[in-house]
Amino acid sequence: MKASFLMTTLISSSCLSCFATSKPTLRSSKNTRVIASLASSDAKSSTTRFTKLLMQYRIRAYFDRESVEILVATLEGSADEDGKVNVLVEFENRLSQDQVALVIASLVRINKDVFVGLVLMGPSVRALISMSSRCSIRVLSLLIKFIRIPLVDELEAHKEIPRIISLLSSENVAIQAGAIDCILEISCYGRREAIEAMLEAGLVEKLVKFQRLEKQASVDENGSKSEPKTDKEEGYEGNCPFEGCVARFAVQLESGEMLSKKEKIEFKLEILRRVREASVSEAEKASIVAEVLWGSSP
Secondary structure, X not given: OHHHHHHHHHHHHHHHHHHHHOOOOOOOHHHHHHHHHHHOOOHHHHOOHHHHHHHXXXXXXXXXXXXXXXXXXXXXXXXXXXXXXXXXHXXXXXXXXXXXXXXXXXXXXXXXXHHHHHHHHOOHHHHHHHHOOHHHHHHHHHHHHHHOHHHHHHHHHOOOHHHHHHHHHOOOHHHHHHHHHHHHHHHHHOOHHHHHHHHHOOHHHHHHHHHHHHHHHOEOOOOXXXXXXXXXXXXXXXXXXXXXXXXXHHHHXXXXXXXXXXHHHHHHHHHHHHHHXXXXXXXXXXXXXXXXXXXXXX
């Protein structure tokens, strides 16, 4: 009951007031003009009762499927009553934060013309990165996919890209997978400065290390391949998200919308150089270099 009340309350007041009270922080005059145009529409038309009910349904379905199951399993597995109370309090706090994140994504998806400008002008994106939860990083990836170039420009202008790269150091596989999704979206829509920021943050070196660990984990003590890596408890299920991740990064750069042909070639050479330096063996170096060369076209 309390969770349902929080959902309804957040949708009807907290989330929308967050947009209304945000202050512009853009430094680019070009982006400012775009945002002013986007925000000029009437926001009231997108906050109808139908929209609220739709967002409430999506959020409730999300939490019913994932968070509630995890909460119940945790409570049933503990005999410490005080510990159960602490878990409930923590769950309520996280629920409120994740609800706001999901509503932001829903608002942008439902009425892009109105809410894109408000997202870019407010602190929402930086808050999503600071939360560093499975849900918030998933929402950040969706926002980059929806908003594209203007949002990537803002991430680069506010030095948020290294913070996204740092999420690869999380112990939560779902957060790491979400960070990879964000990185791939940035690679597609980022300008030269954004790509340079990722490289300077050690992205290629981290990806090489992840591929190495993924390959080691796929071979058991007898030398035979094991089952694909999964992490249902942390909200991720499927093949390891780092399989061929260096080549996937290179392919995204090749398809980038904001890079010239010359810049794409330069970045590809830089990726290869970093791969050679980060590799711990000739076999590893040859394997990843081949993936990068064959996975993307010059």
